[in-house]
Amino acid sequence: MREEIERVGQVKLVFFPYGKREWFKKGVSILDAAKALGIDLSSLCGGKGTCGKCKVKIEDGTEGLNPLTEQELKHITKEEREAGYRLACQAIPTTVVSVYVPERSRIGKQRLQTEGLEVPVKQLNPFVKKYFVKLSKPTLHDSRSDEDRLLDALNAEYGLPTDLDLDFEICPDLASRLRDADWAVTAVNWKNKIIDIEPGNTSHRCFGFAVDIGTTKLAGFLMDLNTGKVVAVASKMNPQIPLGEEVMSRITHQMMEGKKGVKELQATVVSGINEMIEECCEKSNVEKNEIYELCFVGNTAMQLCFLGIYGRYVAFAPYPPVLRRGINIRACSVGLTAHPRANAYHVPVIGGFVGADNVAVILATRMLESDEICMALDIGTNTEIDLGNKHLVMVDSCASGPAFEGMQIKHGMRAATGSIERVSIDPETLEVNYRTIEDEPPVGLCGSALVDVPAELLKAGLMDLTGKFLLEMAKETDRLRRGPKGILEFVLVPQPETATDTDIIVTQGDIRELQKAKAAMRTGAEILMKRLGEERKETLAEDDISKLFIAGAFGNYIDPENARTIGMYPELPLERVDFVGNVAGTGSRMCLISKEERECSEKISTTVKYHELAADKDFQKEYIDALYFPHKNLNRYPDTVNLLRRLGRIR
C-alpha cells in the first residue's frame, strides 16, 4: 500500500479492522470519512452528536484531533475518554489518524464464516479422558499411599497403567481432596498424567476448545470430548490486525519492536481467543476450567506470533520455519483461560509459508489417503495449493494478496451487511443486477461479487481477454465512463440506490488487482501440476484431477462457474468442484478429539512436499499467461471458450 505523509489541505484516515485508508479534505469528520469509504459505522442522529452510537477508538494521532465537544462529554465516559474514544461525527482530524471501529459501533456484524466440512474422525479418541472411581478407605490393614490407592483403583477399573504421573500441582492437597469427596472422585487424565482430581462423578463434563487462528479472523469451537460434537462456536476479527494487516507486517512488527512486539502480538491474539472461550462457555453453560485441552491451527507466521516466537527468518528467503513439529504447552503459560493444567496443542506446520492450517486442509480433505489425484485451494491473502494423492502430495503458496477480501479495490469491502455479494450483467441491455447481504442498500463489494464482476464484464463484452475495458462500449452504455486521471470505470450501482454518497464502481485499476490475485493462484496450480507430473513421470492434465476442494472464507459464497470463467482455477467440470469452507477449523477440531488424527497431521507435516513457487524457473512465464482471462492458453479452457463464443465475445 502506498503511503504519503502529507498532502496540502488534506488529511489521511486509516480505519481498522477494515484496513481502509484514504485522503480527505481537511474539515471532514471521521463519520463522514467512514461513510465515504462504505464503512458500516452506525449513526442514528445523522451526525448531530446526540445519539452517541458512533463511538470509535483513536489508535493513533489523538493529538491531531479537535478537543472533545460538549455532545461528546455527554456520551463518553471518563474511562472511555482515557482509552481514546471519540464520537466519529464530532471528531475532526487535522493530521493522519488511525481509527478503530469497535464491534458495537458497527451497523451489521461482519459475516465471519466458521462453518467447514464435517469430517468423521477415524476414531473418537481424545487425549483427555475422565475416569470416575470409588476408592476404599485406608485401614490398618491397607495403608497404601493416597497416590497408589488412586492409581490402583484406576488400573483395576479402567486398566490404566499404574505408572501414571500425578501432576505435582494437585499433590499438595491431594489428601484432603480425596477425603472431602468421601473417596468418590473423577480423575482427569491427559496422556500419561493425572492433571486433576475432581469430587464426585464429573466424567460427563469434559470439554476441549479448537481454534483456527486466521490472519484476519479467529474461529473457535467448544467441543464435548465425550461425544466429539461441537457445543458452541465463536468467531471474531483477529485483534492483531492493527499491529499489521497481513503476516509480513506482523513479523515486521516483531522485528521493529523486538521482545516487546513479540509479547504484544502474543497477548493480543490470546486475548481474542479468550474472548471466544468466554463467549462459547456462556452460550453453553460450560465452566472455563472444564476445558482440559485446546488445539490450534494457523499459518506459520500466526504460529510464531501465538507462541511468542521471534519470526524474523521465516520472512526472508529461503523462508525456513522455526519449529515444524506439533507443540504441547501448558495453556495458562501463554495466558489462555481454561483449566489451569489444560494442554494447548499446536498442529505441526510444513514450511515457512505453509502452516498448520494447510496441514488441517490436507487432513480434512483426506487427500493423503486418496487413490485419485485431488487439488485443494485454500484461498486467502496467501493462497495455498495442494495437489496429489496417497503416493505424494505437493504444496505451494502464493501471495494472492487481499484483493478478493475487498482490499486495494476502490469499493471493495469484507463480507458484511450491505455488501454486494452477487453481480450479473445482462449481455443485451448491459443492465446490472445485484444482491446484497441481508438485502440492505449496497455499501460496497465483497469477495464473491469481485469474482462475478470480471466474469460478467467479459460475458457482456465490456472487457476483453486481456482485462481491458472496451472504450467503444461507452457508446452503448453510460455506465462505462472515464474517471479521474482518465482511468476507465464501470458503474455497478448509481448513487441514488447506494447507502453511501457515491456511485459504486469498479475501475480498470480494480480489474488489474483482481487479475494479479487470480493469476497468482492459477500459477500456483499450474506449476504444481507440472512438478507433480515430473515426480510421477507423466504429464498431468486437468482431466487427471478428480476433485478440486475450494477452502477458505469466501469459498462457499463464490459462483464456481464465474470463478472458472476468470481462470481462478484449472478448467474442470463443475461437478468436480467442492466448496468445503473453513476446513482449517475442521482439521483443528479433528486433531482435538482424535489421537489418530493428530498422528496423521504429524505424518502430513513430514511427507507433504513443499515447492517454492517464486524460485520456480517457469514462474514468471506462467504468471504472465495466467494474467489473461481466463488464460493466455485458451485451449486449456474449452468450455469457457465455448461460452464466450456463444455470446459472440470471441470468434
Add this chain to the structure above:
Amino acid sequence: MGEKEKILDRLRQAVILGETEKCTKAAQDAVDAGIEPWKAIKEGLAEGMEVVGEKFENKEYFIPELLLSAEALYGGLNLLLPLLKIEQVEAREKVVLGVVEGDIHDIGKSIVKAMLTAAGYEVVDLGVDVPASEFVKKASEEKAGVIAMSTMMTPTLMSMKEVEEQLAKKGLKGKVKTILGGGTVTEEWRSRIGSDAYGEDAVQAVDKVKMLVKEIKAALELVEKKRKK
C-alpha cells in the same frame, strides 16, 4: 512524413504494440536508411516506450503488454546499441538495479529495467536476493550514480536500510543516490531510512532516476566550480 520519419514511427509503433520482429526489422531499416543509431533509439524506441508508460499509468496496459513492449524494445536495442559511438556509450548514465537480500520476486524489477533502458540508462542488473554489500560494491566498480532496489515483502524492507547504512559507512552517501520501489515500499519508509527517492511504479521510477542524475550532475558541477575558483 519523410522516409526516415516513417521508419522512426514504425519503431515507435512496434514498441507500443509489443511486436519484436517488426521492431528488429524497423531497427535494421533505420540503420540501412542512415538514421543515426542514437536518434533511432531516442526518437523511435524511447518515445514508443513513453507511450507504453502512459498507457500503463492509466491502466489500459497491464503487465503482459508491458513485458511484450519491453521485449520489442530489447529487440531493437540489441541491434542499435552496438552501433553507438564510444562517447555516446560512455555518456549513458549507469544504474545498478536489483531485488534486495531475502526477496526473489522480480517481475516488477524487469519492468523497471526496461523502462530505464528505454530512457537511455545503462542498467547493471544484479538479479534477485542481492546482499547490501553487493549493491555498494557494484555501484563503485561500475561508477554508477544510482542504486535502484526493490522488494515485494515487508520484512525485507530492512535489507534496504542496510544498503543505506553501508553507503554511509563508506562515505558514498550523496555520491551514489538510491531509489526504492516495490509493493511494500512507501514514501514514509524512504524518508525513514534516508533513501533519495521512491518510485511508486515503473514510470515514476524513471522520472525519479532522471531527477537523481540531475542532482548528481549539479553537485559535481558545484564541486568543479569551487575547484576552479
